[in-house]
Every structure is written in structure tokens, then in C-alpha cells.
Amino acid sequence: MSNYKLIYFDGRGFGKPARQLFHLAGVPFEDIRVSFEELMPGKQSESWLEMKEKMAFFTETPFGRLPVLTMDGFELAQSAAINRYLAKKFGYAGRDSEEEAWVDAIVDEFKDYMECLRPYIYGQRDGKSEEELKKIHDEVFVLVKNKFLNSVDKILKNNKSGYLVGNGLTWADLVVADHLHTLDNIKELDDVSWLNLKKYQEMIYSLPELKSHIYTRPKREM
Known part of the structure; x- marks a missing residue:
């Protein structure tokens, strides 16, 4: 082994x-x-x-x-x-070349999205004032977040399997579900706008192979 x-x-x-x-x-x-x-x-x-x-x-x-x-x-x-x-x-990479390509595309989009959030994330770490953080949050974070989440929601609805790609779990689901969990922790994933995504995240986290690990790991927001 x-x-x-x-x-x-x-x-x-x-x-x-x-x-x-x-x-x-x-x-x-x-x-x-x-x-x-x-x-x-x-x-x-x-x-x-x-x-x-x-x-x-x-x-x-x-x-x-x-x-x-x-x-x-x-x-x-x-x-x-x-x-x-x-x-x-x-x-967990996709069943064929086309699925693998879509998994990579979703993960690449996630990485680009996270890069756009850097001003807000690092603003918190660098100790910017509440006023500065609110400005970045309202003018950058919310807009970028909503654009990405709308894209994910659309992919899920079009795919109809409950997963982002194909008919089974891929590592793209792990990346996105973990981020949705973070957004929920920091109160940025409300039930009204993002109920479908919250249900998706809960479904991924309820998988038996993941459940025990997720609920015993160190609790961290980011």
C-alpha cells in the first residue's frame, strides 16, 4: 500500500x-x-x-x-x-475527457472568483477599518459573489443530477460545497436567494464517507 x-x-x-x-x-x-x-x-x-x-x-x-x-x-x-x-x-475527476474538462473549468472559474475576492479577504486580515471593509464588501464582494453563485446555480439546474458535472460526485463539488459552507458560516448565503445552493451543499456534506470527517474536523470559517 x-x-x-x-x-x-x-x-x-x-x-x-x-x-x-x-x-x-x-x-x-x-x-x-x-x-x-x-x-x-x-x-x-x-x-x-x-x-x-x-x-x-x-x-x-x-x-x-x-x-x-x-x-x-x-x-x-x-x-x-x-x-x-x-x-x-x-x-472523482469525471467519467470521461469531456467531464474532466468541465470539472477543470468549474475549478478554474472558482480560482478566478477567489482572486477577485482578495481585496476583501486580505482587507480583513490586514486590519482595515470597518468603513473600508464595508465599502469593499458592498462594491466588490457582493457583486463578485452573486455572479459566481448564479453561475453555479445555473449549472446545477441544467445538469439535473444534483451534481455539478455528470451523474456523480467530482472534486469540483468538493471545492464549491466547501466554499458554500464558508459563506453560510459568515452569513453570506441567505435562504431566500440561495436556497437551492444551500440544499446542494447539505447534500454533499451528508454523504456517509464525508459526514463523519466534516463534523469532527477543526471548525474554521475560511
Whole structure:
């Protein structure tokens, strides 16, 4: 049996689907987590800064950052590459080339969407004033969020299977459902406008292979 190690921060982020894919496939792996709190502004401890310089898996990774997946001498970096690799290996990348292409398209659109949200996300982390954050929220966050969610809602309604692509679960569902969970946590997914998406997210999270993992993992909003 292959010996998998996933090295990532102790949060969800775009590396979360990798953990979920292992649980879906029932494949054991070593889940090596780096404390997320130590990265927040004003909370970096001397021990973390020293550890960051000394940790071999930072200095020796292909791009000098996380996540990294290792398996019996094979090493892979970058979240999307890791997620796609595991999805193909475990059967969650789509049933044929066309489905795989659509899965990739949805994930690429999600990444572009998240890039557009950077001013708001990093504004919170950088300690911008409430007034500044409200302006960014109203003028950027809400518009970008609604555009993306409308696209996802349309894809779901057109596909009719309950999943984003084809007739079964793919890693695109994991990416989108995790983000919907985040939006719900921060009160940005109301029942009136996004009831269909909330039901979709709840359906994904009710899958037996995921349920026990999701409700026992560390609770984080982002």
C-alpha cells in the first residue's frame, strides 16, 4: 500500500478537497498540519518564525510553500495539481475527457472568483477599518459573489443530477460545497436567494464517507 503524506496548514482553504478525497476513497494518509493561528497578523511567535526557517519541508519543497503531497518518493506541490491528481487516482475527476474538462473549468472559474475576492479577504486580515471593509464588501464582494453563485446555480439546474458535472460526485463539488459552507458560516448565503445552493451543499456534506470527517474536523470559517 502506498504511503501518502499531505503537508498543509491547519485550515481548509483550497487544499481541503485533498483531505476529503482521501476520506471518500477510504485511503489512509498522514495529515501533517502547520498551525494556522501562527500566521495571523500580530500572532507570529518567535518559535513559529524559527520553525519556518528550519522546517525541511518548506526549504525542500518544489516551490518553497505548502501544500505538498508525498507518496513513496513522489512529491507534488500546488493545491489544484494535488486535488486533480488524487481525484483522477480515486475516481472523482469525471467519467470521461469531456467531464474532466468541465470539472477543470468549474475549478478554474472558482480560482478566478477567489482572486477577485482578495481585496476583501486580505482587507480583513490586514486590519482595515470597518468603513473600508464595508465599502469593499458592498462594491466588490457582493457583486463578485452573486455572479459566481448564479453561475453555479445555473449549472446545477441544467445538469439535473444534483451534481455539478455528470451523474456523480467530482472534486469540483468538493471545492464549491466547501466554499458554500464558508459563506453560510459568515452569513453570506441567505435562504431566500440561495436556497437551492444551500440544499446542494447539505447534500454533499451528508454523504456517509464525508459526514463523519466534516463534523469532527477543526471548525474554521475560511
